[in-house]
Amino acid sequence: MLVLQDGPAAGPLIILAHGAGAGADSDFMQQLAAGLATHGCSVLRFEFPYMTKRREDGKKRPPDRAPILLQAFAEVVAQQQRPCVIAGKSMGGRMATLLACDDQLTAGIRQQIKGVAALGYPFHPPGKPELLRTAHLQDFGDPLFIAQGTRDAMGSREEVAGYPLGAAIQWLWLEDGNHDLKPRKASGYCHQDHINAAIKGLADFAFQCLA
Numbered sequence: 001m002l003v004l005q006d007g008p009a010a011g012p013l014i015i016l017a018h019g020a021g022a023g024a025d026s027d028f029m030q031q032l033a034a035g036l037a038t039h040g041c042s043v044l045r046f047e048f049p050y051m052t053k054r055r056e057d058g059k060k061r062p063p064d065r066a067p068i069l070l071q072a073f074a075e076v077v078a079q080q081q082r083p084c085v086i087a088g089k090s091m092g093g094r095m096a097t098l099l100a101c102d103d104q105l106t107a108g109i110r111q112q113i114k115g116v117a118a119l120g121y122p123f124h125p126p127g128k129p130e131l132l133r134t135a136h137l138q139d140f141g142d143p144l145f146i147a148q149g150t151r152d153a154m155g156s157r158e159e160v161a162g163y164p165l166g167a168a169i170q171w172l173w174l175e176d177g178n179h180d181l182k183p184r185k186a187s188g189y190c191h192q193d194h195i196n197a198a199i200k201g202l203a204d205f206a207f208q209c210l211a
Helices: 027-038 049-057 066-080 091-100 191-209
Strands: 003-006 013-017 042-046 084-089 113-119 144-149 170-174
Touching: 003 027, 013 027, 013 066, 013 091, 013 191, 027 042, 027 084, 027 191, 042 066, 049 066, 066 084, 066 091, 084 091, 084 191, 091 113, 113 191, 144 191, 170 191
Parallel strands: 013 042, 013 084, 084 113, 113 144, 144 170
Antiparallel strands: 003 042
């Protein structure tokens, strides 16, 4: 398993999971880790089993089923043996929220998880708004930070406004951002500015949770 460490060892720990299509060393994940490190966070990036296999044999394969992804995430948390925020991009963020709600998998690590974060949460598959992935977010028990583009095809601001979600979620809405937080040129907004805002938001959240 590829594991990458960034930032000061003594900083608040963020365990960061990748999205479905790109690994822990993708440009986006590297930007996140480097940015969080400059804000004083200790960042641990890891890869799920299917991505490790892809790296070994070069064959593109779909993500593992959720139980496998969650088990891998739980094992990484357990290995750190310290309080942390669990977070991820898209699928990785969804797995972080599901892990926090899984009493069986978190039996030995419950006290370590102090907060959860998602960058571009996949509220539904693209083009299938009826297949919501929100049931576990209605009464979510941990502090939760979500950075989301307002025109995200997996959950725009307009769509999310109609979902039954917990009132305690800390939102960072990025104007005209898509699922990768990228705005259109005509919008007048800058992708890098949105990424920087997400980084600062997540870093502030981590310091808040791990004070």
